[in-house]
Amino acid sequence: MSVTGTTTRSASERSTQAERRARSRSALLESAARGLSRYGYGNLVLEDVAREAGYTRGALYYQFKDKEDLALAVIEWVNENWTREVGAPAAQQPDPVAELLVLARGHAVFCRRDIARVVMALRLEFAGQDHPVGRETDRIWETGVKRCVKLINAGRKDGSIPPGPPARAVALGLFGALEGAVIALAGHAPHDELLAARVVEGALGIDNDRADVAPATLEHRR
Amino acid sequence: MSVTGTTTRSASERSTQAERRARSRSALLESAARGLSRYGYGNLVLEDVAREAGYTRGALYYQFKDKEDLALAVIEWVNENWTREVGAPAAQQPDPVAELLVLARGHAVFCRRDIARVVMALRLEFAGQDHPVGRETDRIWETGVKRCVKLINAGRKDGSIPPGPPARAVALGLFGALEGAVIALAGHAPHDELLAARVVEGALGIDNDRADVAPATLEHRR
DNA sequence: ATGGTAACATACATGTATGTATGTAAGTAA
DNA sequence: TTACTTACATACATACATGTATGTTACCAT
Numbered sequence A, B: 001m002s003v004t005g006t007t008t009r010s011a012s013e014r015s016t017q018a019e020r021r022a023r024s025r026s027a028l029l030e031s032a033a034r035g036l037s038r039y040g041y042g043n044l045v046l047e048d049v050a051r052e053a054g055y056t057r058g059a060l061y062y063q064f065k066d067k068e069d070l071a072l073a074v075i076e077w078v079n080e081n082w083t084r085e086v087g088a089p090a091a092q093q094p095d096p097v098a099e100l101l102v103l104a105r106g107h108a109v110f111c112r113r114d115i116a117r118v119v120m121a122l123r124l125e126f127a128g129q130d131h132p133v134g135r136e137t138d139r140i141w142e143t144g145v146k147r148c149v150k151l152i153n154a155g156r157k158d159g160s161i162p163p164g165p166p167a168r169a170v171a172l173g174l175f176g177a178l179e180g181a182v183i184a185l186a187g188h189a190p191h192d193e194l195l196a197a198r199v200v201e202g203a204l205g206i207d208n209d210r211a212d213v214a215p216a217t218l219e220h221r222r
Numbered sequence C: 001a002t003g004g005t006a007a008c009a010t011a012c013a014t015g016t017a018t019g020t021a022t023g024t025a026a027g028t029a030a
Numbered sequence D: 001t002t003a004c005t006t007a008c009a010t011a012c013a014t015a016c017a018t019g020t021a022t023g024t025t026a027c028c029a030t
Helices: A017-039 A046-052 A057-063 A067-091 A096-110 A114-125 A132-157 A167-184 A191-204 B017-039 B046-053 B057-063 B067-091 B096-110 B114-125 B132-157 B167-184 B191-204
Strands: none
Touching: A017 A046, A017 A057, A017 A067, A017 A114, A046 A057, A046 A067, A067 A096, A067 A114, A067 A132, A096 A132, A096 A167, A096 A191, A114 A132, A114 A167, A114 B114, A132 A167, A167 A191, A167 B167, A167 B191, A191 B167, A191 B191, B017 B046, B017 B057, B017 B067, B017 B114, B046 B057, B046 B067, B067 B096, B067 B114, B067 B132, B096 B132, B096 B167, B096 B191, B114 B132, B114 B167, B132 B167, B167 B191
8 A cells, every 4th residue: 555666676777567568669669650651561571670679570469469450559659649749739820721831831840750651651552441450541531631621611711711622622632732742752851841831822722922931940859 | 478468357357366465465454553553562462453354363474474564564554644645735835834734634634543543652662662663663753753843944934933942842742742632632523633733833832823714624535 | 177376274382471379588576 | 586477589380472384275377
């Protein structure tokens, strides 16, 4: 009852089991994210994933049920990071257009890390199939599109976005263009940010008066 | 010497060997194109390709050396169609911006067929690798980007395109955005065309005064 | 009709990645 | 120290796709 610590070590001496497990899991997740981003799901070899993380497949199958479970964990992990680093900051913008532009720039910066193509790559790979991984990526994609639809409708209501095709079509084109542009511009910082914003403005049908005024470049952790 | 026909049949009665071979090859190519577009290279199962075309793997390995040879043939086939239906018509436009916009619209229409994602899918799958299929898709991609760079430079010289990031960065973003938008808008005709044009305008940094004036919708064969 | 070749289909051999079962070392509580 | 569990590594069994070798049918010249 009155036990202050379950370990004999003073405080954070070295590796307890939980820490050890967490470290291994993180390393495996990061390696798997890089692998999924580069090779996709089918071409991803679990032995390579484990080796790049400094382990063998044994560690992988201890932490994750199977390949599918690993991929789903990676998707969740990447999506959490995206929400924290891109989605949340954008939500604080005052008007719809500003939010969409910050979203575009933030996504470009986020995708400078090689882990970022994960969702796009998996969504393409499983498009049309009925696979759990595909369903999850579709769900994330749909969340983004729905958010975008709401912003477009709001912007059209207040006059900052002109009328045009159905909001959903615009949102689909906007998101697709954003991902495509950012992937094509991998390794071409800092122009990725501006072009991401420009492309979004184009999809919305608004003039490029706001994209070219460079705001403070978004920072990303690490 | 004076033989008028090598066959006993009057003219084009039925299947000569060459015709038979050509028909089989076409059917296999089309099936493989659909398969590559949907599943990519690694996940493509040759037995499914053959079955969808009405054959077995025997026919496939008779017409093509191996899987790689088949994929390269598909890429060449798709690229030829693209050049005829999209690239050539766009080249007849009077000014750079018009050519880029026709390119965008034409690409959108071209991609309404499910075979069109082939190049994009393979380019993503083999990005960073050193595989013959990846090299070929990269080559085609680079051809398009180079063409785009020239048009951007020409447009900037005559004032129709404002200055901005390096032409190559703009071209990369433009092409990536175009492909991404068109893929995301699959099955959303006719809005795919307008949004493709809008996105290109956005990448170029020009106002959307030309994209929204709908020209005659481009036709595609079959 | 018939010998021969092209266009396939069928059967087999190989490699490779996954998943599981078992072995072993690191950490934990008595 | 010792019993015990966690966290891995190693070894094996299975499945599956490719590529090849062989068999079979359609087409063609004589």
